[in-house]
Amino acid sequence: MLVREAMTTPAxxxxxxxxxxxxxxxxxxxxxxxxxxxxxxxxxxxxVSEMDLLRGAFxxxxxxxxxxxxxxxxxxxxxxxxxxxxxDVRTARPTTDVAELAATMVRxxxxxxxxxxxxxxxxxxxxRDLIATLARGDARIRDDVLASIAAYAPDGGPWEVxxxxxxxxxxxxxxxxxxxxxxxxxxxxPGATRVLINPSP
Numbered sequence: 001m002l003v004r005e006a007m008t009t010p011a012x013x014x015x016x017x018x019x020x021x022x023x024x025x026x027x028x029x030x031x032x033x034x035x036x037x038x039x040x041x042x043x044x045x046x047x048v049s050e051m052d053l054l055r056g057a058f059x060x061x062x063x064x065x066x067x068x069x070x071x072x073x074x075x076x077x078x079x080x081x082x083x084x085x086x087x088d089v090r091t092a093r094p095t096t097d098v099a100e101l102a103a104t105m106v107r108x109x110x111x112x113x114x115x116x117x118x119x120x121x122x123x124x125x126x127x128r129d130l131i132a133t134l135a136r137g138d139a140r141i142r143d144d145v146l147a148s149i150a151a152y153a154p155d156g157g158p159w160e161v162x163x164x165x166x167x168x169x170x171x172x173x174x175x176x177x178x179x180x181x182x183x184x185x186x187x188x189x190p191g192a193t194r195v196l197i198n199p200s201p
Contacts, residue, residue, distance in 0.1 A: 001188055002096065004123070005188070006044075007125040011114065013038045014035045014036075016037055016045060019080055027050060034050070034126070035049075045085075047054075047089050055084055058078055101125065113126070136190060136191030144167055148186070149182055153182055159182060161186075167177055167194045167196065170196070170198070171198045183195050
């Protein structure tokens with residue numbers, strides 16, 4: 001499965017000059033955890049996350065401490081997105097393999113990745129998007145596999161399709177080339193985690 005089949009689109013973005021409070025409201029209104037930051041030309045210049053926006057947002061409550069508060073109470077809190085955003089941004093392409101991106105997100109602990117087509121932001125893919133894809137029901141995955149085979153490999157012969165916990169099993173009597181086509185089609189279905197082929201004798 002490719003990123004374009006799992007990403008959220010269009011991407012909800014914010015500008016560097018937006019205030020921290022404005023960015024917080026955008027996050028809440030759209031129920032997302034991070035926002036790509038774009039300049040006036042639409043070019044990606046950073047990403048701002050929930051964690052970024054929380055930096056310096058609260059003052060310590062003296063009731064919670066038995067001793068005087070440390071730190072500089074005169075230090076101004078960040079006011080604009082460009083003061084808190086992350087500029088070193090990991091991105092993906094619409095044709096990136098979801099399995100490859102998921103492995104990278106787990107390894108780097110990145111929660112949300114902007115998707116670029118050239119320099120244009122065409123979407124965002126987050127951990128939540130990946131979970132939503134994996135949470136698709138087996139019956140729906142099976143229906144989509146059968147529909148894909150019927151649409152793109154109508155002469156591929158009859159196939160029996162079963163799905164259990166996202167694992168697709170295909171059984172049928174077919175030549176090697178058609179078998180490969182059907183396998184590729186099944187792998188493109190959102191929610192299919194593995195595809196196993198058991199040709200009939």
